[in-house]
Structure formats: structure tokens, C-alpha cells
Amino acid sequence: MNAVYRLEGPAASIIVKQALPYIRVIGESWPFPVSRIAFEARALGHHRRVAPQFAPELLHYDESLGLLVMEDLRHFRVARHAFVEGRTFPHLARHMGEFLARALYFTSDFYLTTPDKKALAADFAGNSHLCQTTEDVVFTGPYGDRVLNRVTPGNEAIVAELRDDGDLKQAAAAMKLLFRSKAEALIHGDLHTGSIMATEDETRVIDSEWAFHGPMGFDLGALIGNLFLAAISQPGHATALDDRTETASWALRAAADVWAHFSDGFQHLASDHESEFFASDVFSRIDRQAVIARHLDSVFTDMIGFAGAKMIRRIIGISHVEDFETIVDIPTRARLERHALRTARRLLIERQNVSSIQKAIEILQMEAD
Amino acid sequence: MNAVYRLEGPAASIIVKQALPYIRVIGESWPFPVSRIAFEARALGHHRRVAPQFAPELLHYDESLGLLVMEDLRHFRVARHAFVEGRTFPHLARHMGEFLARALYFTSDFYLTTPDKKALAADFAGNSHLCQTTEDVVFTGPYGDRVLNRVTPGNEAIVAELRDDGDLKQAAAAMKLLFRSKAEALIHGDLHTGSIMATEDETRVIDSEWAFHGPMGFDLGALIGNLFLAAISQPGHATALDDRTETASWALRAAADVWAHFSDGFQHLASDHESEFFASDVFSRIDRQAVIARHLDSVFTDMIGFAGAKMIRRIIGISHVEDFETIVDIPTRARLERHALRTARRLLIERQNVSSIQKAIEILQMEAD
Numbered sequence: 063m064n065a066v067y068r069l070e071g072p073a074a075s076i077i078v079k080q081a082l083p084y085i086r087v088i089g090e091s092w093p094f095p096v097s098r099i100a101f102e103a104r105a106l107g108h109h110r111r112v113a114p115q116f117a118p119e120l121l122h123y124d125e126s127l128g129l130l131v132m133e134d135l136r137h138f139r140v141a142r143h144a145f146v147e148g149r150t151f152p153h154l155a156r157h158m159g160e161f162l163a164r165a166l167y168f169t170s171d172f173y174l175t176t177p178d179k180k181a182l183a184a185d186f187a188g189n190s191h192l193c194q195t196t197e198d199v200v201f202t203g204p205y206g207d208r209v210l211n212r213v214t215p216g217n218e219a220i221v222a223e224l225r226d227d228g229d230l231k232q233a234a235a236a237m238k239l240l241f242r243s244k245a246e247a248l249i250h251g252d253l254h255t256g257s258i259m260a261t262e263d264e265t266r267v268i269d270s271e272w273a274f275h276g277p278m279g280f281d282l283g284a285l286i287g288n289l290f291l292a293a294i295s296q297p298g299h300a301t302a303l304d305d306r307t308e309t310a311s312w313a314l315r316a317a318a319d320v321w322a323h324f325s326d327g328f329q330h331l332a333s334d335h336e337s338e339f340f341a342s343d344v345f346s347r348i349d350r351q352a353v354i355a356r357h358l359d360s361v362f363t364d365m366i367g368f369a370g371a372k373m374i375r376r377i378i379g380i381s382h383v384e385d386f387e388t389i390v391d392i393p394t395r396a397r398l399e400r401h402a403l404r405t406a407r408r409l410l411i412e413r414q415n416v417s418s419i420q421k422a423i424e425i426l427q428m429e430a431d
Numbered sequence: 432m433n434a435v436y437r438l439e440g441p442a443a444s445i446i447v448k449q450a451l452p453y454i455r456v457i458g459e460s461w462p463f464p465v466s467r468i469a470f471e472a473r474a475l476g477h478h479r480r481v482a483p484q485f486a487p488e489l490l491h492y493d494e495s496l497g498l499l500v501m502e503d504l505r506h507f508r509v510a511r512h513a514f515v516e517g518r519t520f521p522h523l524a525r526h527m528g529e530f531l532a533r534a535l536y537f538t539s540d541f542y543l544t545t546p547d548k549k550a551l552a553a554d555f556a557g558n559s560h561l562c563q564t565t566e567d568v569v570f571t572g573p574y575g576d577r578v579l580n581r582v583t584p585g586n587e588a589i590v591a592e593l594r595d596d597g598d599l600k601q602a603a604a605a606m607k608l609l610f611r612s613k614a615e616a617l618i619h620g621d622l623h624t625g626s627i628m629a630t631e632d633e634t635r636v637i638d639s640e641w642a643f644h645g646p647m648g649f650d651l652g653a654l655i656g657n658l659f660l661a662a663i664s665q666p667g668h669a670t671a672l673d674d675r676t677e678t679a680s681w682a683l684r685a686a687a688d689v690w691a692h693f694s695d696g697f698q699h700l701a702s703d704h705e706s707e708f709f710a711s712d713v714f715s716r717i718d719r720q721a722v723i724a725r726h727l728d729s730v731f732t733d734m735i736g737f738a739g740a741k742m743i744r745r746i747i748g749i750s751h752v753e754d755f756e757t758i759v760d761i762p763t764r765a766r767l768e769r770h771a772l773r774t775a776r777r778l779l780i781e782r783q784n785v786s787s788i789q790k791a792i793e794i795l796q797m798e799a800d
Contacts, residue, residue, distance in 0.1 A: 171608055171611040171612055175563070176559050176562050176563035176566060176611065177559040177560065177563065179559075179611065180556040180557075180559040180562070180643075181556060181559070183552070183553070183556060183614075184552075184553035184556035184557075187549040187550060187552060187553035187556075188549075188553075190545050190546040190548075190549040190550070191546065193545050193549070194544070194545035194546065194707075197545060198710075202710050202713050203713075205713045206710065206712040206713040207712065208712075228715065228717060228718055228721070231713065231714060231715075231718050232718050232721045232722050232725070235708075235709070235714060235718065235722045236722060236725060238708070239540055239708075239722070239726065242540040242545065242548065242708075243540055243613060243614050243615050244612060244613065244614075245552075245612050245613075245614045246612050274549075338563075339604075339607070339608075340604070341567075341571050341575065343575040343576065343577075344571050344572075344574045344575040344600065345600060345604060346597065346600075348597060349597055349600050349601050349604065352597070352601045353601050353604045353605060353608070356601070356605060357608065
């Protein structure tokens with residue numbers, strides 16, 4: 063989407079990211095506001111304040127050039143690329159759970175005062191063009207016969223069925239409504255596995271230009287949905303030496319661990335901090351825990367629905383992912399994509415009845431050929 | 432809260448409303464931002480655009496003086512005062528249902544584009560001091576031992592029970608969370624029966640200084656909760672000539688009719704207007720109706736919960752209402768207030784299981800002594 067440069071000198075290297083007034087990979091035919099980089103700078107600033115170990119260092123920001131200078135994560139790998147190669151990261155799930163707990167809690171209604179929360183939400187209201195793009199490419203476009211949508215040969219029938227599936231489209235519209243109206247926290251807004259860089263020991267979240275005050279479940283759903291895609295696509299990358307069952311199992315475990323660490327972390331943060339929301343002369347510790355637990359149930363349901371929507375859009379929409387695109391045998395790719403589509407459809411439609419992350423994983427396993 | 436003057440001349444009269452930097456009835460000890468009148472002017476402007484027959488005419492607005500000049504509704508009665516006198520209005524419920532359908536639909540995600548919706552929500556973010564006040568006086572304060580709270584003699588025991596009732600306080604906190612995070616439409620923000628003026632034929636909504644982008648169910652809940660208070664309090668106003676059973680029945684029917692007219696009106700508006708939300712190449716008429724119906728189910732549940740919260744706060748919080756305050760026999764007043772409290776508690780706690788407005792009315796009738 064942007065122009066990204068690595069600048070190297072004898073002592074060090076840095077990354078320069080410049081927003082162009084259009085989407086780079088598509089060209090000037092798709093104009094896109096440069097202001098997005100101002101929102102990225104603000105969101106990154108927030109991440110650095112509440113979870114500095116999980117966000118790249120911001121070295122410089124030039125508003126007039128639409129340009130960010132950041133630390134060079136040269137020893138890091140983009141998580142999605144690594145998964146395609148069969149590589150996994152022992153701490154990534156825990157790190158992401160912690161990152162999300164902190165990034166979301168400290169901008170939530172449970173922590174911020176009302177004026178601070180509303181001011182923060184208003185600060186990001188101007189990023190609406192990116193929100194509108196998400197609404198179109200995630201919740202709407204994949205279900206229409208749009209020029210830029212792409213379908214793997216062999217999957218025409220299932221895609222036609224999905225585009226004619228009222229229950230599915232109604233579920234997608236319901237999730238779009240939540241995306242538009244649930245102002246729960248400052249979310250990253252595009253937290254798939256391509257926005258995560260990792261090493262054996264460290265994890266960084268990048269590319270937060272889609273940030274706005276939205277539903278917590280959207281970030282979580284993007285992440286676990288993309289971990290599900292990583293898991294489902296693994297057989298397409300099997301070799302004689304590695305059948306990839308380990309990598310696939312790891313990705314499913316990682317999805318479960320992200321939720322567990324997020325949920326634990328959020329509950330701990332809410333117990334540890336006094337706040338206006340839970341005035342201590344009124345609400346007991348038990349009241350507080352019960353309200354947070356019920357909130358997390360609702361975030362969980364949203365996460366499952368958003369995961370389904372994000373999986374579908376990566377397979378039948380305009381923006382596909384390397385997990386499947388690099389599978390050279392087309393019938394295999396098509397077959398695994400159908401597995402992902404059936405799983406995602408059920409997650410979206412059955413989200414209210416998916417009671418645990420284990421149940422979601424069971425659905426995924428049940429829908430394999 | 433404000434200074435309100437009637438200016439009369441030989442030809443006509445007008446109303447001048449000036450925001451003071453504090454709450455008038457309390458005094459300078461409770462500072463309150465004058466900016467609220469700017470938000471009232473904007474909200475009133477919106478009401479005049481989408482439902483001109485239900486909002487007073489705005490003749491002049493002076494920002495520097497914090498002053499609104501409006502038409503004088505001299506032949507109108509404040510609905511709450513009229514109910515205390517046993518008077519009812521044949522068209523009020525239908526008018527309010529229509530008003531709410533139009534005021535809420537035209538600022539909802541189903542009608543506005545994403546940038547327009549986010550800009551509108553951001554425009555009202557500055558009214559956060561009033562939101563914060565609502566959060567305190569409706570969802571928090573009534574459940575604490577606060578200096579300005581007031582309890583009718585004889586009700587000390589039930590109030591102590593309510594303040595120790597974890598389920599109830601958790602339900603109140605859950606509704607507070609929705610009030611803070613559900614940005615569904617530009618709501619009036621204080622739509623009780625004291626904000627409605629009526630004649631036999633006409634209805635006007637006044638005092639929209641609490642407006643912000645919030646949950647649709649809050650306006651609906653304020654209105655039906657206050658109609659329930661009107662109904663429950665009627666026996667306290669009985670005389671030898673009028674036992675007030677007619678007025679009480681009318682108030683319950685009015686609550687049911689408000690919901691029916693709102694719900695029908697909203698569905699019609701959503702069917703009649705094309706919008707970005709329901710891109711016509713993707714969503715069929717049936718999809719659209721199903722999504723709107725599910726949305727209205729969620730608004731209904733919110734309405735029931737907000738109604739309960741608003742009823743409780745008027746009886747054990749800092750701001751009581753004429754419906755009960757004018758009942759001179761204290762034991763009668765206390766008894767009727769207990770009826771309202773028991774009803775409200777059940778509405779709040781059981782809101783997810785209250786499937787229709789008739790069920791809510793049955794709860795109210797069941798909880799009578």
C-alpha cells in the first residue's frame with residue numbers, strides 16, 4: 063500500500079515508510095488518503111506507551127511528507143511468510159495475547175474516563191475512509207460479483223453458493239454493523255499475520271494505519287482467522303521431509319493461546335486498576351469480575367464472527383494471501399480453500415453458539431475433507 | 432438546569448433558553464458546561480430536518496450568549512405534568528414512535544455513509560461531560576450511599592437490598608457499558624416524559640442538550656420507563672371521581688404503541704431508502720429485512736434494560752419525578768415506589784428474556800401489591 067525503504071549506513075539501518083496518495087500495488091486508479099500515516103503514527107505511539115516491547119520504535123514522523131521512520135526489524139520475519147515455510151514461534155501467541163490485552167484495555171471504557179474515551183474516538187474518526195474500505199472489502203465485496211474479486215479455478219460452484227447464501231450474507235452484514243457501531247477500544251484494524259513480525263524471542267506489531275475506535279473482537283478475529291488459514295493451508299506446503307502436521311497443530315494451539323492470554327491479561331488489568339467505570343463505593347470486586355467476564359463473552363462471540371468474515375474475504379475477495387497463493391498445485395489449493403470457506407461459513411453463522419475456542423477448532427477439524 | 436424566559440409582545444410570544452455555567456436548581460456548586468446548548472442547537476436542527484412536526488421551531492441561536500430562541504409552545508402541556516393530572520393524549524404514542532424512527536434511522540449506520548456517521552459522532556464527542564453525568568446519575572450513583580440521593584421514608588429496607596444486589600448492579604454496569612460504547616445513532620439522551628410537550632393533536636420533543644451518538648435503546652427505554660412510572664403512580668392520584676385506572680391503562684398502552692410505531696417506522700424507512708450499508712448487488716430485500724429485524728431485537732433488549740435503570744434512578748437517586756413526588760400520602764407513595772422498584776429490577780436483570788413489550792407489562796402487573 064505504501065512505499066517502504068530500508069536505509070543502510072555503516073553503523074545501522076532504518077526503515078522509512080511513506081504513504082502514497084493511492085494503493086501502491088493497484089496504482090493511481092485507487093486513490094487512498096495520505097492522512098492514514100498520521101493515524102498510524104498515533105496508534106503506534108499508543109502501542110509504544112502501553113506495550114513498548116511489542117511495537118517498533120518510532121524514530122521520526124514527518125506529517126508533510128506523510129513519512130514514518132522506524133527501527134529496522136531486520137532479524138524479524140513476517141509471521142505469515144514464516145508459516146508458509148513451516149516455521150513457528152514459541153512466544154508469539156503469548157506475546158500477541160498480552161499485546162492485545164494492553165492495547166485494548168487501556169483504551170477501553172473500563173480504563174478511560176468518558177471525556178478521554180470520547181476524545182480518543184473522535185481523534186480517529188477522520189480515518190473513516192480506511193474503515194469504509196474495510197467494510198467494503200471484508201463484509202460486502204466478497205459476496206458480490208465484483209471485478210477485482212478472484213476465485214481459484216475449481217471453486218466456482220462453492221463461491222456461487224456462498225454468494226447466494228442469505229444466512230451467510232446476513233451474518234456478514236451483522237458483523238459489519240458491529241464494526242461500524244461498537245466503539246470499544248482503539249483497535250489496530252488490520253491485525254492479520256502479515257502485520258506481525260517475529261523472531262524466536264520477540265514479536266512486533268506493525269502497520270497500524272487502519273486504527274480506529276472499534277470492536278475489540280475485530281483485532282482478535284483477524285488474528286485467529288489468519289492463524290486458522292495458516293493451519294488449513296499447511297498440507298499444501300507438505301514435502302517428503304515435512305508433512306506440516308506439526309505446523310498446522312501449532313497454528314491451532316496458537317489461536318487458542320492468543321485468546322487465553324488475552325482473556326487472562328484483560329481480566330488482570332481490570333482487577334489491578336481503579337477506574338471511574340467501577341466506582342468503588344458501588345461495585346464490589348465480584349461485580350467487577352462478573353461484568354468483565356460477561357464483556358469478554360461478548361468479545362469472544364464477535365471474535366468468532368469476525369474470524370469467519372476475514373477468512374472468507376481472503377479466499378473469494380480482492381486480496382488473497384500467500385498461505386494459499388503459494389500452493390502451486392491448483393486442485394490442492396482449491397480443495398484447502400474450500401475447507402477454509404466451509405469452516406468460516408460456520409463460524410460466522412454459528413458464532414452465538416460457539417462456546418469456546420476449542421469448539422471453533424473442532425468445527426475447523428470437522429470441516430476437513 | 433437552565434434559565435428559561437417567556438417573552439411576550441402584542442403580536443406573539445417566544446421562549447428564550449439560556450445555559451448557565453452550573454445546574455440552576457442546585458446552584459454554582461455544580462458547574463456544568465455552557466457548551467451543552469450548542470449541542471442542543473445541533474440536535475434540534477437535526478430533529479427539525481428529519482421530523483419537523485415533532486420539534487419546536489428554532490428562531491435564533493447565539494453561541495456567545497449560550498442562548499436559544501424557540502417558538503412558544505404555550506398551548507402545549509409537559510406530558511409528565513398532564514399524566515399527574517390524569518390527562519392523556521390520543522396521538523402521543525404514535526407521534527413519539529414516528530419521531531424516534533426518523534430521528535434514529537437517519538443518523539444510523541443503515542442510512543449514513545461511514546465518513547458521515549463518524550463525523551457526526553465526532554461532532555457530539557465534546558458533549559462528554561453530559562454523558563459522564565448521565566453515567567453517574569443513572570447507572571452508578573443510585574446504587575451508592577451518595578449525599579444527594581433521596582429515599583422515601585418507609586423504603587429504607589428495599590433500597591438497602593437493591594444497593595447490595597450484585598445481579599442488579601452488574602446489570603446496571605452492563606447497561607452503562609452499552610451507553611458508553613454503542614454508537615448507533617444520534618440520540619436525544621434524556622427522553623423522559625418531562626422532555627415531551629403535547630396537545631390533543633400535536634407533540635413536540637424539547638431539551639435535547641444531552642444528545643450524542645449512542646444506543647437507540649436509551650431514548651426508547653427512557654420513554655417507556657417513564658410511561659411505566661406514570662402508570663404505576665396513578666393510584667396515588669386517585670380521587671373519588673376518578674380512580675385513575677383509565678390513565679394507568681393508557682400509559683401502558685402508550686408504551687406498547689411507542690415500540691410498535693417505532694419498530695414499524697424504522698423498518699419502513701430502511702425498506703424505502705437505498706444505502707451504502709446494503710449494497711444492492713450483494714444484499715437482497717430479504718437479507719435487508721432480516722438484518723434490520725435482528726437489529727431491532729437488540730434495540731428492544733437494550734430498551735428494556737435502560738427502562739429499568741431509568742425507573743430506579745428516579746426513585747432512589749438524586750433526581751426524583753413529579754409522578755411520585757406529588758403523592759402527598761407518604762406510605763402510599765412509598766408503596767407505589769416499591770412496585771416501580773421491583774418492576775425495574777426485573778426489567779434490568781431479565782432483559783434478555785423479555786421477549787415482547789407485553790411481557791414487560793405483565794412483569795409490571797405481576798409486581799403490583
